[in-house]
Amino acid sequence: MEDYCGLRNKGKAAKNADLQEEEEEELWRAVQHARETPSQKVKTIASSSSSSAWPLLRKAVPRDRSTRNRGGVDEKHFSSTVPLKIPEWRSKKGEDDEGEDDDDGGVVPPHEYIARRLARRAHQVASFSMCEGVGGTLKGRDLSKLRNAILTKTDSIHHSLLLLLLIFLPISQSLSLHPLPEFKKFQVQEENEPRVGVNIGTDVSNFMSPSDLVSFLQLQKIRHVRLYDADPEIxxxxxxxxxxxxxxxxxxxxxxxxxxxSTASSWVARNVAAYYPQTLITAIAVGDEVLTTVPSSAPLLIPAIESLYAALVSSGLHTQIKISTPCSASIVLDPFPPSQAFFNESLASVISPLLQFLSRTQSPLMMNLYPYYVFMQNKGVVLLEDSLFKPLSPSKEMVDPNTLLHYTNVFDAMIDSVYYSMRNLNVTDVVVLVTETGWPSKGDSKEPFATPDNADTYNSNLIKHVLDRIGTPLHPEVTSDVYIYELFNEDLRAPPVSEANWGLFHGNSSPVYLLHVSGSGEFLANDTTNQTYCVAMDGVDRWTLQAALDWACGPGRANCSEIQPGESCFKPNRVKNHASYAFNSYYQKGGKNAGSCDFKGAATVTTTDPSYGSCVFPGSKSESKSRTHVKVNSSDTSGACTIKFAQTNAYNFMLVFWSAVFCSICYSFHP
Structure with a gap:
């Protein structure tokens, strides 16, 4: 003990040689000896004349940074047996002792002081330990003693634990076997379902009757439409x-x-309230590209919106029906890169109050966004692949230099440019609703990219992009609702030629092109395409096929997992079979464009399904049957995920609840 207490007078080597682990009983004897010498009692922390072991040790223990070197105390470095950052124990009886009774007024060892303090707290609040003080040593706690104490004291609660487990297990099993009620499922689906709708223009020769129009919409599973007026018959x-x-x-x-x-009130009463809720009117689009096409009417836009909103409030419909105005993409200046975009400052007197209104009423900003026009005005800078949602190699992706966000298509970049423009005006709670987007299927000599193939590719990939809930690089959590322009070719519209050829269908309801929408859920469920596939061409040598196969599964990013050893399409293990699967995977992923089934002459398009046995090729009608565990309808998936999430939360709640009950019983069991 003397060597231990004289530690400060020895060198490092002597310290390592002489320090021995002391039993707690020996230390207590030394402490008792110090207490029996009144002249050696420490009066203050800064006292340096005492020969007592505890004052010396206490004086040398490194303090917190905030108190180190105060009171003339020199820093010392001691063995790891010294407890660090212990609280200041009392030097005099009655000094902040909360009225406890001490055996004497001397110094108390740190671990005893802590134990006493916790014991005092036990009279006020529940103790944090069922075996307080057991196994305490200068180095911490003797875990073997603590273990023995716990085993001794918990024997009586084993039966309680068993009872809790018997209660908990049936409840958890019931939660896993019996789903929670699904009364909120359809509400959740409707709120979370990304919407793909169509615009319905009526400049069509021999336009079908309203009843035939509705029947056609139902046949095609089109559930969201936008009218350019409020036709009472429709x-x-x-x-x-x-x-x-x-x-x-x-x-x-x-x-x-x-x-x-009064005119606004009359309009709402005549065109909205008279039909709602039998006709599910969701929004009022006030004007169309007013700021850019009829700027003379721009000063009337906000008053018209406010008047219509007041009429909705009077009718009690303002929470069910939103109001906004479709804007042209040209109101956004410097849209690429998106992070540099901002609204045309000359329109600030209208845009700022418009955004404030939309934020206040939780309404969307309606935007007409056309990647087709961006491509046509920036050929050589904007790639056609970017505009059509075609797969891109990483080197071709657009990268915003300010945010380092990667953009794989023009459409997402246009949406994010709107979000950044709103952010510049301190508006961050308004979502974008795309009221118009599309691609023309026919144009004049100045519009060589207005083709059925490009229109098919754009609209097919757009639908998939929206229903896959991909969002944008800036807001991957937000998927904008989209309305395709348009349902029918409006052959009565004025030139250029492309103006009359934006439709998915002719006026007689026949499809303009073979729109591929398989996998798009309920939207356009009656697929207008003939199934086409891309396979290896007969007569091509195996080396050419192997090179094309390697490219498709490598840089082409085709999904080649099914042709790996042991998978469903590995056999027969022939290059031609594997190449056909890889070619078709790339072809289907690229929107079935003619240019995506070439591979330097090694591939060809066929209408014959190349699937065989358990090997189902992408795009096959039997693909969904072979994957019955996957729900195609995105809204159903969201509902199922919501229900599963609720079940998981309930299960976790019960687990935490009963664990807390058990812990409370254990921790409140005092010796």
Whole structure:
């Protein structure tokens, strides 16, 4: 003990040689000896004349950074047996001792001081330990003693533990076997379902009757539409169909509505309240690209919106029906890279109050976004592949130099440019709703890229992009609703030629091109395509096929997992068979474009399904049957995920609850 207490007078080598582990009983004897010498009692922390072991040790223990070197105490370095950062124990009886009784007024060892303090707290709050003080040593706690104490004291609660387990297990099993009620499922689906709709223009020769139109929409599983007016016959025909509709205020009616609240009230009563809720009107589009096409009417836009909103409030419909105005992409300046985008400052007097209104009413900003026009105006800078959602190699992806976000298509970049523009005006809670987007299938000599193949590729990939809930690089958690322009070719529209050829269908309801939408869930469920596949061409040598196969599975990023050893399409193990699968995977991923089935003459397009046995090729009609565990309908998936999430939360809650009960019993069991 003397060697231990004289530690500060020895060198490092002597310290390592002489220090021995002391039993706690020996240390207590030394402490008792110090207590029996009143003249050696320490009066203050800074006292240096005492020969007691504890004052010396206490004086040399390194303190917290905030108290180190105070009071003339020199820093010392001791063995790891010295407890670090112990609290200041009392030097005098009655100094902040909360009225406890001490055996004497001397110094108390740190671990005894801590134990006493915790014991005092036990009278006020529940103790944190069922075996307080057991196994305490200068180095911490003797775990073997603590273990023995716990085993001794918990024998009586084994029966309680068994009872808790018997209660908990049936409950957990019940939660796993019996799903929670699904009364919120459809509500969740509707709220989370990304919407793909269509615009319906009526400049069509021999336009079908409203009843035939609604029947056609139902046949094609089209559940979201936008009208360019509020045609009463169409609104009547849409009654009780569950088809949701955006009605519009034509530009030529803005003057009357923006100038008179009574006119706005009359418009809402006549075109909205008269049909809702039998006809599911979801929004009112006030004008169409007013800021850029009829700038003279721009001052009337906000008054018209406010008047219509007041009319909705009076009718009690303002929470069910949103109001906004479709804007052209040209209101955004410097859109590439998106992080540098901003709104045209000359329109600030309208855009700023518009965004404030949308934020206040939780309405979307309606935007008409056309990658087709971006490509046509920036050929050589913007790639066609970017515009059509075609797969890109990493080296061809657009990278925003300010954010380092990667953009694989123009559409996402256009949406993010709008979000950045709103952010520049301190608006971050308004979402973008794309009221128009599409690609023309026919154009004049100045529009060589307006082709059926490009229109098919763009719209097919757009639908998949939206329903896959990919979002944008800036907001991957937000998927904008999209309305394709448009349902029918409007052959009565004025030149250029492309203006009359944006439709998915001709006026007689026949498809304009073989739109591929398989895997798009409920939207356009009656696929308008003939199934086509890309396979290896007969007569091509195996070395050429192998090179093409390697490219498809490598840089081409085709999904070649099914042709790996042991998978369903590995046998027969022939280059031609494997190449056909890889070619078709690349072809289907690329939207079935003719250019994506070439491979330097090694591949060809066929309408014959190349699937065989258990090997199902991508794009095959039997593909969904072979994967019954996958839900194609995105809304069903969201509902199922929500229910599963609720079940998991309930299970976790019960687990935590019963664990807490058990721990409470254990920790409250005092010796």
């Amino acid at each position: 609104l009547k025909a849409l009654s009780r169909t569950k088809i949701r509709v955006i009605v519009s205020v034509p530009n030529n009616q803005l003057l009357a509505i923006g100038s008179s609240n």
